[in-house]
Structure formats: structure tokens, C-alpha cells
Amino acid sequence: MDGILNALILLSNFVIVPGIAYGSQLAIGALGVTLVYGILRFSNFAHGDTMAFGTMATVLLTWALQSWGVSISPFPTALLALPFGIICTILVCLAADRWVYRFYRREKAAPVVFLIASIGVMFVLNGLVRFIIGPDDQRFADGERFIMKAREFKRLTHFNEGITIKTSQGLTVVTAAIVVIALFWFLKRSRAGKSMRAFSDNEDLALLSGINPERVVMITWIIAAALATIAGVLYGLDKSFKPFTYFQLLLPIFASAIVGGLGNPLGAIAGGFMIAFSEVTVTYAYKKFLAYALPGDWAPQGLVQLLSTDYKFAVSFVILVLVLLLRPTGIFGGKAV
Amino acid sequence: MNGAEDYLIGEHLTGGYGGANILHDCNIGVGRGEIAVIVGPNGAGKSTAMKAVFGMLNLREGSVRLDGKDITGLTPQARVAKGMSFVPQNHNVFTSMSVEENLEMGAFIRRDDFTDTLGQVFDLFPILKEKRRQAAGELSGGQRQQVAVGRALMTKPKVLMLDEPTAGVSPIVMNELFDRIIEVAKSGIAILMVEQNARQALRIADKGYVLVQGRNRYTDTGAALMANPEVRKAFLGG
Amino acid sequence: MILTGHRGPIDGNLRAIAMFLGMFLALAAVGLMQSWSLALAILNLCLISAVMSLGVNIQWGYAGLFNVGIMGFAALGGVTGVLISAAPVTAAWQAGGSGIVIALAISLVVILGAVLVSKRMAAGLRRKLVLSLIIVPGYFLARHYFDPAIEAIEAVEPAKTGYLGGLGLPILFSWIAGGLLAAAVAWVIGKIALGLRSDYLAIATLGISEIIIAILKNEDWLTRGVKNVSGLPRPVPYEVDLQQALWFQDWAARMGASPVEFSSIFVKLNYAGLFATVLLVLLWLSQRALNSPWGRMMRAIRDNELAASAMGKNVTGRHLQVFVLGSAVVGIAGAMLTTLDGQFTPASYQPLRFTFVIWVMVIVGGSGNNWGAVLGGFVIWFFWIEAEPIGLWLMDLFTAGLAEDSGLRRHLLNSAAHMRLMTMGLILLLVLRFSPRGLIPEK
Ligand SMILES: Nc1ncnc2c1ncn2[C@@H]1O[C@H](COP(=O)(O)OP(=O)(O)O)[C@@H](O)[C@H]1O
């Protein structure tokens, strides 16, 4: 019995806790992608670099605050800098819309033209971020590092295995919950949110109802920028901030959004957790888990890892392809524009 | 047909979707409290004429006047603000939103309290009150059309434009809808409507326009058109 | 022949010729102002880029397929350079060759079995059950042979080899083999992903390319992974040999250049000759294809997919053809790149450089026009390289007012290298906005 419990604790520590944190990060990222898709009707390839930009702005202010001795310990200082990062990112997104996307909107250009334009924006943002903060790994987390340490857990419970919960993980989950509740409240209850849903559902009819498309688009960019910055900062606190990694997050984020159904916010959240848990479970080495869970001499020899962590892209990709083949509009039904 | 000028007038409408002209010198009008019906074969340009009147088409020639004022240059949104309301032929509800939200979106430009209007729409279409929390996409064809008309009424328009409001509904529901539309007209709203069911529509029409290949073929009162043997033969099935 | 294939208004042709001339003048300027060796190095990569951009143009310009997995196909071509030309490692084959072969055979049987089952059996719970009964044990059986074999292979002199090696054939063969490998992989991907909407195809290809790079980086037994395979045999002479040859020394003297410098230029010229030949052949073929009934049909499908499929054209089938062809061309370019470098470096494959810059080339050059794609390849590669010195020069100019040891100035000068990404983005956005048909528009 102890064996089974130890196995479960092990699994919680290495699969469930990191999975929930990563899933929340992906979900917030995917929400941004899915909202832009729902309203502007294109896949925004610049989203990863928007996340990077927002995180960079936050990191810079965090450093400044740290050097001034400002601290909200045990919370990371970055939390204090986050609103500033969000505002910078909103300005950048609105500028990109004003100078790039609006023109194509007026032209009624094909979605693929928007996509190519977003690649241009991606380049510019990517260059900008590297120009300002450089291409290297940056750490900016401070404050209390752990909510619970494995050692304490063991001392309290007398199990062999312990559970570690990092502050960044706890923060991620709490923030994600707040963000999601606020967003859904906004979309479901507020006048602006309803007009966004109406616009996403049926653009022509929204126009006939007197909904101002430019306003809807503006609100969408504001929300997308905020979501991108929050996702980026949470990811950076949890792991670290490196511009290229953020670009690479594009794949799991898009996979989450597509799996849940592009344009469908609930789907984006479910998709984020699906992708995250698949990634973590498939790349986890089950050797120790099985050693606990199975009777003594059944313990396996190898690592019992289905896929090496280097192939975590493959996981998002395989799920993505399966869903596209079996249910092209995503599990929860999105738009098929 | 004579006397004071109509409330809404489209004159010499000429234009299309970028390529060749679809409409050729087309004239349409409707007065307050009147029902004007446009009939004609498929592809005649009936929907195009409606879009032209609502500012959704680039006109090469012609003008649109509302209450004597030229509104040719206004965007559709601006026309909504001026008291016009349009129910398009297709995709005329927000399928993913509830019935009540659809109606709320209809009232989007209103800044005042619209609970009254909501009540009036529910009185007009009691089934909508029952299904107010249901997604519009889950409703039957007839109920959807009611949502569509209800949405358009939420601005308290002075002109209501309906493009085939009875498409795809059963004869019973159609008669029901026509009754409701008459009720709306009686409240003083001008109604400009395109109809496939020409016979039934002309019966309730104050004015009728028969459109063929983008041109006015016949224009008269509904009753006169019904009585016209040529119209009967060619457009009303004998 | 190539020129006659390009029928269009005379002034359009003149414009194109003028732009190519301008491009060569720019390269000559680099030769005169910086060095000829650098100018030729840029030219060689311009030629390779032009081939890649031609491949992408076949997919996007002819058929409107949005492939963001160019990097993957280029890397597949690149690794073929290793697999064809590196010397085989006998010890490694002895250590684990049989295990690998058995594991691959098992995988093949499993895949064939799974495909057969999903084709023959009716959809439903039973099919799912049978499929998982084939795939799950098959996977573990293959791993059972695969894992020890890999370990054995990677243990063979890891500092020098630790992989199976290649076939020891002349590296030029890899140009064909690279194209074929890329084509084969493209066929599989196309089978899965074509027929999806454009954004989905984009995401799917983006994912595939990341996976391909991950495989090349991590399967050390096959590619040596990030330890790289270097010193691949060349198709052209080595500088040291030339410098020692009497005829070459004479020649260098007659040209008034030092043998060392002249040998480097001579080798680069040889490469340039090879690459230019490939580019011209591919360009000629592409022009023929574009102006054939096949090409006209492709463009008809691109311009109106619905109408074309209503007319009974097999849209997905045509798309598959064009996807495979374009990817093959990219694969050839990838093999050429490995040949030029003399080594394969999986970690150097970055999506910005190998996918998105190529896209900029196609869009800037003129989607749908092969000459445009080639010109785009030249122009954009030129800027990609020269953006850095230009950026540095600009930064120097802007910061001239700042003190020599100012932190801001140092930061700006150090970061000038990242200007190139911004430059690429701005070029793409400006062309897309103000000249969406590119430098040499489609007729
Ligand atoms: N969005 C559009 N773009 C181009 N042509 C259109 C469009 N909508 C309708 N048409 C064309 O305009 C003509 C009239 O169409 P429409 O006004 O819808 O006819 P009706 O409503 O009388 O059946 C038809 O020939 C149709 O093909």
C-alpha cells in the first residue's frame, strides 16, 4: 500500500504538478491565439514573439525595481512589473494593428495574407527583443522559491517520496484561474465582450447591428496582448526567459488552440491542458514509478520513457494531426472559416 | 401610390459586386406603416436591391433617401443609427449566442434601457421568451426567423427590411409570421420585404415590385399585381 | 531557352534584367570594397538560397500551398550529404547494425500492418482494438532491439565517430538523394496534412520541421547529433593542394594574386559553377512546368479551388504533386549547403533563418514567378549578410555623439547583429503592403 502511495506522490510531483502549471501557461497563450483568430480570422504567428516582448518589458522593469530595492517578497517582483509589461505590449499590438493589419482588413485580404503579415511582425518583434535584451537566457524570479519542499513533505508525512511545489507553479495556477474567470465574465456578461462574441460569430450581422468593428478589434488586441504577457511572464518565472524558446512555444500553443477548436475560448483552455499533460506523461521516465507500484521483482530495467524530452514537439504535433484528421474543427468545435 | 413622397426611397439604383452591373435603374420605395414587397425569379437581384438600399453595395448611379434626406453616402452602421434595420437572407442570427443575447445585440446602439422593447418583442413572439436562454443555432427554422426579426426590431426602427423572412418555414409558420409582420406595420413601421412566396406576400402588400434581371418589370399595388393576368401567368403560377 | 520561356511585356523583361544586373553590381561592390572571397561566399549562398526559394515558389506561387516547414526539408537534404559521403564506420555496424536493421524492419511491418488494417477493416471499436494490438506491442518490440543497438553504436569511439557513418560515395550523389529523401518525407506529410485549411497546413508543417530537426539533433547513431559530422569529402579541389600545384602557382602569379588568396577564390568559383548549373537546370525545368498545361492547371486550381474541383480536377492529388516537387527542390538545396560547408550542423537549423527568411525571399521576389523567386533569393540573402555591417555602420553613425565608453553605445553596437531580423521583417511588411506582387510580378 505504501508502495502505491509513494508511486502516486511521485507521479504528482513529476507529472501532475508540472503538468497543471505548464497547462495553465499554454491555456493562457492559446486563449490569445484563439481570440485573435475568432475576431480577426487569422493565425497570428507573431504571438510567441508578442509573449517574448511582453516578458522582456516586464523583466526590464523587474530588474529596475530590484535595483531600487523594491520587493513584495515572498512574491516575485515581476508581479509588480507585470502591469507595465502588459501596457507596453498593448501599445505594440495596437501599433501593429494600426500600421499593418488594418490595411489588409480594409482590403478584405485573404487570411493567408494576414498570416504572412504576422510573420513580418514576428520578425520585427523578434529582432526588437533580441536587440534590447539579447538572445540569452535571463532569470528574473526572486522572492520565496517554494511553497512546499519535498523534504518538508517527507518530514510531515513520512513517505519516501515528496512533493515540491514551486512558487511560480502556485502563482501560475492562481493567476490562470483569475484570468480565465475574468475573461469569461467579460465575454459572457459585459456589453463589449458580447459584441466580441457576436462579431466572431457573424461579422456581417454584427455590422448590421451597429457594432463598430474597429472597436471590437481594438479590444481584442488589448486582451490578446495582456494574455500574451501574462502567459510569457508566468512561463519565464517557472522556467526562464529566452526569446527563442518563446518562438518555439508557438507550436504547442497553436496545437492547444486547434485541438480545442480555433476561435473557441473554452476549447483553448482544455486544449492547453491536454497538450501539456500529453507532453509531460509521454516524456516522463516511469522506472521509479513502476518500481514502487509493481511487486518487488517486476521492477523494469530501462527508464521506461516513451519518448525522450527532446521530442516533446512531436507530442503536440501528433495530437494536432490526429485531431485535425478526426475532427477538423477541434474537439470542442471551433470555426471552420 | 401618389401623394406624399415615400419614407424610404431607392432611385435609379445601378450597380453590382465589382464586375458587371446587377441592378439597372431600379426604383423602390415604401411609406410609413406600409408593406412593400419585392418579388421576382431567383437571381433577379432582389437581395442585391436590398443591399443597395442598405448601403452594402457600391452604387454606380442612383440615390437612397430616408424621410426626404439623402443617405446614399452613409455606411450601414450609420443607417442603423438613422432608424433602418435589416434582416439579411442568410446567416441572420448569431448562432452561438442565446436568443436573449441576440436581441441584446440588436439593441447594441441603444444607450437607454431597452427592457420595454425586449418585452414587446417577447409579446410579439412568445416562443422567444420561452427559449430566451437557448442558443439561436439550436432553434427550428421558423423560430430562427423570429429571432432574426426580433433582433432587427430591437433598435425600434422606423424602417424594417426583410430578405425572405419565410424561407424554409412551413406554410402555417409562414402565415403566422406574415400576421406578425402586419402587426409590426400597423405600429407605423415601414416594411420593405423580399418574398419567394409571391402570392401570399402580395396579398398583404400595399405595394409590389416585380424585379427581373435587375430591372423593375411591374410596379403597382399588391392587389393590382395580383389581378394582373400577365403577372399571374409569369410569376404567380397562373 | 530559359529566356524564351519568359514571355512578357518587353519592359517587364528589361526591368527584370536590370534588377539582376543591379544585384551582380552589388556583389561586385562587395568584392571591391570588402573582398572578392567574401563576395563569392555571398554569391554561393545566394545561389543555394535561390534554389530553396524556387522550391517554395513551386509550392506557394504555383499552387498556393503555405509550407512553413522549409527548414525540415533543407535539413533532410543536408543530412543526406552525410549519409552519402561520410566513410562508413565498420565497428559501429558490427556493434549495432543488426539491431538497427531488425528494429527498422519491425517498425516497417508494424506500419504496413496498421495501414492495412485501417484500410481493410470497417471503422469502429474493433478496428481501434486491433490497431492498438499491432502498434503497442510493435513499438515495444522495436524498442527492445533498438535501444541496446543505439547504445552499442554510440559507444564506438564517441569522440570520433559513435555513429554508423555514411556510404562513402561522392558527395554530389547526395544532391539527388537529398531531393529524393525530402520528396519521400513530403509525400508522407502531404498525405496527412494537405487538404487541411491553409493555416492548419502551416502549423502542421511548422511542427514537422521541428520534429525533423529534433531527430537529427538527437539520434546520434545516425547523424552524430550535435557533435556534428565534419570534414566531408568535397566535389572540388582543396586549397592546400592547389597552393602546392605548380600550374596553379604560375596561374596565380599571372593573375597577380597570392596563391593562398587565389586558391580560396578559385575553390569558391568552382562551387559557384556547380551551384549555378543546378540552379539553371532547375529554373529551366520550373519554367517548362509553369508554362505547360500542368502549370496552367495548377494556377487555375490556386486561383479558384472550388471551381477547379467542381470541374472534376483532383485538387488534393495535384497539391500533393506540387508539395513533393517543391520539397525535393528544397532538399537539393539543403544537400548543396552541406556540400559547401563540408559539414552537417543540426543545431544551425533555425526556423527564422531556414524557413521564414526563405519566405521573405519568395514574397519579395514575386510569388508565382520563378525568376522573381531567384532574384528574391539573391537580394534577401545579400541583405541578410550585409544588414550586419550596414547596421553596425548606422549604429556607429547614430551613436557617434555618445562617449566612447558609454554603456548605451556599447549595447547598441553589440546588438547591431539583431538588426537583420528587424530588417527582414520590415522588408517583408513593406513589400507585402506596397508591392504585393514582388520585384518581378507573375504575368
Ligand atoms: N456577393 C456576390 N458577389 C458577386 N455576385 C453576386 C453576389 N451575390 C449575388 N450575386 C449575383 O447577383 C445576381 C443577383 O443575385 P441576388 O440579388 O442574390 O438574387 P435574388 O436575391 O433575386 O435571388 C446573381 O446573378 C448572383 O449570382
Ligand SMILES: [Mg+2]
Ligand atoms: Mg435573394
